Amino acid sequence: MPGTxxxxxxxxxxxxxxxxxxxxxxxxxxxxxxAFAELYRRHHAGICRFxxxxxxxxxAAEDIVHEAFVAVMDSxxxxxxxxxxxxxxxxxxxxxxxxxxxxxxxxLSLHDEAQAGAxxxxxxxxxxxxxxxxxxxxALRRAVIALPVRYREAxxxxxxxELSYADAATTLGCAIGTVRSRLHxxxxxxxxxxxxxxxxxxxxxxxxxMSRISRTT
Amino acid sequence: xxxxxxxxxxxxxxxxxxLDPSREEAVRSHLRSCRSCGVLVERQRAVSVAxxxxxxxxKVPALNPRRLxxxxxxxxxxxxxxxxxxxxxxxxxxxxxxxxASLSVGLQREASAPGxxxxxxxxxxxxxxxxxxxVVLPGADALPRxxxxxxxxxxxxxxxxxxxxxWPPAHAGAVQADVLxxxxxxxxxxxxxx
Numbered sequence: 128m129p130g131t132x133x134x135x136x137x138x139x140x141x142x143x144x145x146x147x148x149x150x151x152x153x154x155x156x157x158x159x160x161x162a163f164a165e166l167y168r169r170h171h172a173g174i175c176r177f178x179x180x181x182x183x184x185x186x187a188a189e190d191i192v193h194e195a196f197v198a199v200m201d202s203x204x205x206x207x208x209x210x211x212x213x214x215x216x217x218x219x220x221x222x223x224x225x226x227x228x229x230x231x232x233x234x235l236s237l238h239d240e241a242q243a244g245a246x247x248x249x250x251x252x253x254x255x256x257x258x259x260x261x262x263x264x265x266a267l268r269r270a271v272i273a274l275p276v277r278y279r280e281a282x283x284x285x286x287x288x289e290l291s292y293a294d295a296a297t298t299l300g301c302a303i304g305t306v307r308s309r310l311h312x313x314x315x316x317x318x319x320x321x322x323x324x325x326x327x328x329x330x331x332x333x334x335x336x337m338s339r340i341s342r343t344t
Numbered sequence: 345x346x347x348x349x350x351x352x353x354x355x356x357x358x359x360x361x362x363l364d365p366s367r368e369e370a371v372r373s374h375l376r377s378c379r380s381c382g383v384l385v386e387r388q389r390a391v392s393v394a395x396x397x398x399x400x401x402x403k404v405p406a407l408n409p410r411r412l413x414x415x416x417x418x419x420x421x422x423x424x425x426x427x428x429x430x431x432x433x434x435x436x437x438x439x440x441x442x443x444x445a446s447l448s449v450g451l452q453r454e455a456s457a458p459g460x461x462x463x464x465x466x467x468x469x470x471x472x473x474x475x476x477x478x479v480v481l482p483g484a485d486a487l488p489r490x491x492x493x494x495x496x497x498x499x500x501x502x503x504x505x506x507x508x509x510x511w512p513p514a515h516a517g518a519v520q521a522d523v524l525x526x527x528x529x530x531x532x533x534x535x536x537x538x
Contacts, residue, residue, distance in 0.1 A: 160416050167412055175404040185405050196415055264401060267394050286359070286395040287402070307352050314355065318387045321394070 148213030156203035174221045180283040181225045183272040195221040218298045270320040278313030358388035478533040493526040
């Protein structure tokens with residue numbers, strides 16, 4: 128029935144193993160709506176998190192997820208299992224839409240969103256009122272969003288999405304060495320942004336001891 | 345090993361990425377003797393802690409069934425539309441190829457017409473009596489078509505004339521020449537004033 132939300136499980140019998148993502152995409156290419164719904168359920172959160180980190184806005188992230196899945200309908204037949212994984216393929220599609228969205232609205236930020244009265248910031252309010260911690264997190268979030276896009280992609284994929292260098296390289300379509308170099312540069316910019324600007328208050332990085340470096344040995 | 349050689353390994357070490365034992369030992373031994381890399385590791389560890397905190401605090405909007413339903417209802421139409429779009433793209437590509445082909449045939453004919461640049465140059469600056477015919481400057485044929493232009497009289501050392509395809513009068517030192525400058529400010533042709 129058109130326009131209905133298929134129940135989870137792809138009409139499988141109880142106990143039947145879930146179809147792998149690759150097969151879902153093959154079915155989507157054949158027009159299988161349930162396969163599409165299943166893929167959406169599996170990857171919505173991951174893609175949305177990536178887009179939110181990249182754009183700094185949950186509303187924009189939801190739009191990007193929507194556009195990415197529209198693109199999945201169109202290009203599912205192009206997907207080649209084995210060349211990449213469904214997760215990385217979807218991240219690559221989302222990345223294209225993030226870049227396009229930034230070209231249209233280059234100043235997206237959580238601040239804009241808050242001022243526009245849109246969805247609330249994705250920072251959990253600390254129950255004991257730890258304002259400092261929230262301030263530091265907000266400063267970090269702003270610093271991540273302020274990174275040039277190529278460095279931000281590396282930081283978001285490797286540090287926030289915890290992809291390996293190889294997976295990040297597949298998603299970004301570049302060499303592993305490029306990812307490492309961009310990550311290095313991005314993290315150095317973050318550290319500088321958060322610590323080397325006395326005019327903007329104290330260092331926003333949490334204190335970390337040197338105990339793990341065995342200087343004395 | 346130098347800081348430069350270990351740059352990426354030091355960052356990996358700070359990020360908690362598993363290095364192979366020999367690399368890890370190299371990093372540890374370097375850190376014992378290099379204060380600036382020690383500071384770098386400390387700072388990068390702090391960045392890692394902060395980023396982990398940020399990742400764990402990031403809330404994403406819950407799956408919205410209405411959005412999914414909208415996508416699902418678009419799914420059938422999308423497939424038909426995408427086939428139509430493929431045909432449309434194919435047709436417009438074919439049309440573009442035809443246009444480009446006919447334009448290039450036209451340009452080739454124009455370029456192969458004998459003395460076409462000279463004809464335009466002559467029309468723009470008819471000889472006043474004491475000038476030679478215009479000679480197209482080297483490479484000027486590749487410039488955009490000459491639509492309009494003006495003639496500028498200059499004095500040019502005779503040694504430069506051969507470079508532009510003119511044969512100077514013997515021992516003239518410097519000679520006067522007219523340069524035809526196109527609408528785009530680029531010189532197209534030159535003639536000697538005798």
